[in-house]
Structure formats: C-alpha cells, structure tokens
Amino acid sequence: MILKRIVDAKREEVAFFRSLLPLRELRRRVAAAPPVRDFLGAVRRKGATVNLIAEIKRASPSRGLLRPDFNPPEIACAYEKAGVQAISVLTDEGFFGGHPKHLREVRRVTRLPLLRKDFIIDHYQLYQSRLLGADAVLLIAALLEQARLVDFLGLAGELGLTALVEVHTPEELFRALETGAALVGINNRDLRTFQTDLGVTLRLLPLVPEGTVAISESGIRNRRDVMRLARAGVDALLVGETLMRSRDIGAAVAELMGDEDEDAVDPAGRRG
Numbered sequence: 001m002i003l004k005r006i007v008d009a010k011r012e013e014v015a016f017f018r019s020l021l022p023l024r025e026l027r028r029r030v031a032a033a034p035p036v037r038d039f040l041g042a043v044r045r046k047g048a049t050v051n052l053i054a055e056i057k058r059a060s061p062s063r064g065l066l067r068p069d070f071n072p073p074e075i076a077c078a079y080e081k082a083g084v085q086a087i088s089v090l091t092d093e094g095f096f097g098g099h100p101k102h103l104r105e106v107r108r109v110t111r112l113p114l115l116r117k118d119f120i121i122d123h124y125q126l127y128q129s130r131l132l133g134a135d136a137v138l139l140i141a142a143l144l145e146q147a148r149l150v151d152f153l154g155l156a157g158e159l160g161l162t163a164l165v166e167v168h169t170p171e172e173l174f175r176a177l178e179t180g181a182a183l184v185g186i187n188n189r190d191l192r193t194f195q196t197d198l199g200v201t202l203r204l205l206p207l208v209p210e211g212t213v214a215i216s217e218s219g220i221r222n223r224r225d226v227m228r229l230a231r232a233g234v235d236a237l238l239v240g241e242t243l244m245r246s247r248d249i250g251a252a253v254a255e256l257m258g259d260e261d262e263d264a265v266d267p268a269g270r271r272g
C-alpha cells in the first residue's frame with residue numbers, strides 16, 4: 001500500500017535531516033524564527049464567497065508529472081497576483097517531487113500564509129516546518145493514532161502553527177473533532193485507491209459543527225465543482241492539479257472562482 005511506503009520513506013528522511021541538524025539545534029533556531037501569519041483567519045469564510053488555498057505540487061503518485069516547468073516562487077507570485085487566500089506547498093520529495101526548501105523559497109516572495117503539505121509522523125518535522133516558514137501544517141488522521149494526533153496538535157499550537165487535520169471518513173472526522181481541532185480538511189481523495197469523490201465532502205460537512213473551519217480538498221476541477229462545494233457551506237477549497245496543469249495560472253484561478261457572489265450561500269444555513 002502506498003501510504004505505508006510513504007511513511008517508511010518518511011522515517012528515513014527524518015533520520016537523515018536529524019543527522020544534518022540535530023533536534024536540539026533545530027529548536028534553538030526555531031526560538032529565533034520570525035512570527036507566523038494567520039492561516040486560520042485567512043481561510044475562514046467571512047461572507048458569501050468561499051476561499052481558495054492554491055497548491056504548489058510538481059507531481060503525484062496517482063497522476064504523474066503535473067508541471068514540467070516547475071518553479072515554486074514563480075507559481076507563488078502568480079497565485080498571490082490572482083488573489084488566492086493562502087498557498088499550500090507540497091514538500092515531499094520522493095512521491096510528489098517537492099522539497100522542504102521550496103517552502104523557504106516561497107516564503108521569501110509572498111505575504112500569503114503558507115501550509116506545509118507533507119506526511120508528518122515525527123515531532124522533528126513540526127519544528128522543521130516552523131523554521132522553514134510554514135504557518136500551518138497538515139496532520140493526516142489516517143496516519144496518526146489518537147494520542148499522537150493530540151500530541152502533535154499540542155506541539156503545533158506551542159510553535160504557533162495552525163494544524164489542518166485531514167480526514168476522509170466519519171470515524172476520522174469524529175477523532176479530529178474530539179481533539180478540539182479548529183480546522184479540518186475533508187479529503188475527497190481516498191488515499192488507498194486515489195479515487196476522488198466530492199460526495200465525501202457533501203456527506204461529512206453536515207457533521208462538522210459551526211465554528212470549526214472546514215476545507216474541502218482534492219479533485220476540484222471546474223467552476224461547477226466549486227459552486228457545489230461553496231453552496232454546501234465549506235470555508236475554503238484546496239486545489240492542486242487543476243491549477244498546476246494550466247498554462248495561465250491567473251486565468252485558471254479566475255475561472256474557478258468566477259463571479260464574486262455567484263457562489264453565495266447563507267452561511268448560517270449550511271450545516272447540522
């Protein structure tokens with residue numbers, strides 16, 4: 001199974017980074033890191049329109065190479081100019097063609113809040129994310145048993161990082177809510193089969209209480225998809241492939257986000 005292979009590789013990667021920069025030294029540097037930006041505030045829905053988190057992703061195990069001319073800072077500038085609310089940087093190298101250094105490079109060129117998208121299985125990666133310039137980190141419920149999830153959420157909070165807890169099933173969602181997470185991501189992609197189904201968001205969203213910020217992730221292809229999810233009441237959408245495959249990123253964002261209030265929904269009438 002791919003998840004198991006990714007986690008095995010991730011363990012080795014963390015051991016390697018640790019050998020380059022021991023945890024003690026990493027923590028010392030984190031203490032001097034510049035302040036974080038408000039990721040949660042940026043993605044929380046304010047009115048009628050849904051927010052967009054645009055992802056920087058070179059490749060994926062299921063779809064192969066998405067963007068041959070891959071230049072993370074250039075893409076980040078294009079996203080900011082197009083008016084997205086936040087950026088997600090996929091830093092996994094082995095399976096997604098990213099690199100932790102991309103986060104640092106992107107941080108330098110944009111004022112937008114940044115999500116580090118990776119497979120976090122070790123404390124070390126949380127400190128590392130903070131040092132690289134992340135404002136938020138992804139915690140995948142399917143990878144972490146409950147005690148670890150709680151533990152990582154606590155450490156992320158201490159470091160000033162917003163945690164995005166990713167779920168795909170009702171069980172995982174209940175686990176996420178039990179931790180008191182302020183931000184949950186409903187992944188439309190089944191990480192076991194790679195199939196995407198926006199119905200996953202439509203089914204799980206009513207179980208998310210008011211006040212918890214909810215993001216719909218993966219498999220969002222066009223304006224119709226955006227409208228469906230916006231009307232259901234999600235706070236934000238996370239889109240990678242659709243934007244990465246387009247020649248003109250500005251035009252692709254405009255096409256997805258469309259007219260300002262076409263996706264209007266009564267935010268009070270959305271859930272539960």
Ligand SMILES: O=P(O)(O)OC[C@@H](O)[C@@H](O)c1c[nH]c2ccccc12
Nearest residue numbers: 187217218219220238239240241242
């Ligand atoms: O490229 P898409 O289908 O728009 O999906 C983006 C994002 O949701 C996806 O990259 C993702 C969601 N959760 C993840 C966990 C690990 C790696 C990648 C992901």
